[in-house]
Amino acid sequence: MIRYIGKRLLMMVPVLLGVIVIVFTIMYLTPGDPARMMLGAGAPASAVEELRETLGLNDSYFVQLLRYIKNVVFRFDLGQSYASNKPVINEILERFPKTILLATLSVTISVIVGISMGIISATKQYSIFDKIATSIALLGVSMPTFWAGLMAVIIFSVHLRWLPASGSYGWEYWILPSLTLGLSSSATIMRMTRSSLLEVIRQDYIRTARAKGQNERVVIIYHALKNAMIPVITVIGMRFGALLGGSVLIESVFAISGLGKFIIDSISMRDNPVVQGGVLLLALSFSICNLLVDILYGFLDPRIKSQYSISRKRGWRRNAQAQ
């Protein structure tokens, strides 16, 4: 298992290098001059030229790319933001904790709500509860989070005055954004749990468990749910990975200074070092998320776990042969 993890971590290196090259190239090819964007449409050409020179934008594509890779790989230096002159790593790390917190809170909410609603509507298929839950889920999937967030603010901050409308200065500030975001993604998880559980419930071994007189709750939780979780975990992992990139709309509505809005703004400002650094971090956290999901698979399904060991053995044999 540990070897498997180690191998997966090593595989991230080419992925991240690929991300660096691709993002760099896209930003390089995107029309719009960073120096011009910093100085504004009416700035004299001489000023723009001066700034281009300072930022090293006049060098050729390869010189710039190699310089960037060299700094990242050998000095762990992501460069400085064009706009603020601050090291990109600081800019990102100052925002990342808020993004992680929001992602964790909302994924937790969506897991709790989504899985329990999914179980109930699968076990009570076609009951009135199932119908209500599926309709709510449909609503949750189709409702834009942006609008839902604003509505939540109008109800809970403006009319009821229970919660603050924006900012992130204490636990009470996190309730509305994480609920909005969590409930909207709980809909997907609920639907996934429901359909996957419905499939598993019809399997022979569930019938066997019931036939031997096992308590229904035990049958569902221990026998059925565990096997139904694989696709659900996949969805949760993807969702968490995506949320680590920040939720632009929720961040804007609730004025949370996370990564999402920052990276989007940096793209439109052509603050290339920030975009590259930000996307690199996203790729890294997404890869780690995927790895965690794969490890979780192993715990849920012994067959998958054994595959990890097989691949380890095969790899070991290959190495042995090479020697």
Add this chain to the structure above:
Amino acid sequence: MKSLKNMWAVVLVLVTILALGSGVVAAKDTIIIAQGADAKTLDPYNTTDAPAGRVMSVIFDTLLTRDDDGNVAPGLAESWEIVDDTTYIFHLRKGVKFHNGEEFKASDVAFSFAQIAKSPHAVSVRATIDFENSRVIDDYTFEMKMTEPFGPILNHLGHQVMSIVNEKAYTEAGEAVGQNPVGTGPYKFVSWATGDRIDLVANEEYWGTKPSIKNLVYRNIPESASRTIEVETGGIDISIDIQPSELKRLEANKNVKVFRREASTISFLGFNASKAPFDNPKVRQAINMAINRDAIYNVVFQRVGTMATAPMSRVVWAYNDALVPYEYNIEKAKALLAEAGFPNGLELTISCDQNQERLDTAEMAQAMLSQIGIKVNIETLERGAYIDKVIGGELEMFGLGWASDTGDPDYALFALFHSSMHGAGGNMGFYTNEKVDELLEIGRSSTDAEVRRNAYLEAQALIWEDVPYIFLHCPENVVVYNAKIQGFGVYDDGQLKVENFHF
């Protein structure tokens, strides 16, 4: 065990009450201002970004400022002498302290000027200042030389990018200078939660009106609707950048007051005169005549701001108020277009960025121009690509705006209409008129206010007639604030007079 739990509960309740209580007490001496973006940096020489400018305007001072009528007024320089066209002597205020306790001296001016000389953000503002030959005469006297006479230079000295910094603090901060601003202004920098808020505290030793509100907080709330909700519910005290569509509701709310003032900005639909047929004034005039600006003013701008009545905003001095408003006349426009050689109309493209007002304007223009047989295509571009194409002269017609940051007609007109500024310089319509060039040069080089005024009045009349752009609208600065704030006011350059605010 149970009593321990109970004790914890009591402690928790007490802490909550204390926390809430202190929040209420603190609110009385704190003003929270929300804007649509966080400052990028608080290094005055490294940005001309508006959100940063608002924060820096209370941290830093400039040598000169402007009074409420737009006239040059003393700042850190108490008085000044104009020795000749290229020599100015500034007598500096004595006993002014920087936020780090250092005394303000002429050497700080010299140091700040050296930074300005290097800053790419300052190129158009610093104009023709001769940095090499400007010098410190004594601790409280500074001589500024010019390489060439530049009429509006005193106005330019009040621009953000001409802020005076403390030499010691600026050098010591090194790379982190953007996060450690040290100025002489009414508020001192305390802390900055990146992307979120900037906290300032009153400068007890401020040389001007001492601020009575102890704490000033600038928050970044990107969503306009969220800012409005916050100011209505009292979560913040002042909201900047308000959408015209929200004005009616806010004006009806008794808890807030709305401050509106014309801005120095003008928005227009530009013609690219470097491309046929827009090099033909008759084509431009015909199109201009077919545009119903009243309708655009009512629908797109919702009657907030004013309709443009000259090539620059009314708040810029030397504004020409005697120009004849453009006529809206479909028949005449058709005839003019036929006279220009297009009896069967033509096809053109109006480009804009994702700015909703510009897009709406383009769509209305599309409908209006179809009446004189012009088929309009609308193209939306991402902002970076858009600006590249505008200054590269690749577009036909485009929506844009221009602000006179210094409140001087030179800033409003020279870059936009002088033929030496084609493309990247600011003349994005590639407009050329020799007589206008000559007048703008007189306005720029003369230091005689009357000579300058006459030159600008005439230049505006010529530009108005040539229709290089379809001048549409001058927007307003709209600020919404807590009705409990007393002494609310705004400087001529649009910055808040925070030092006068009190509850």
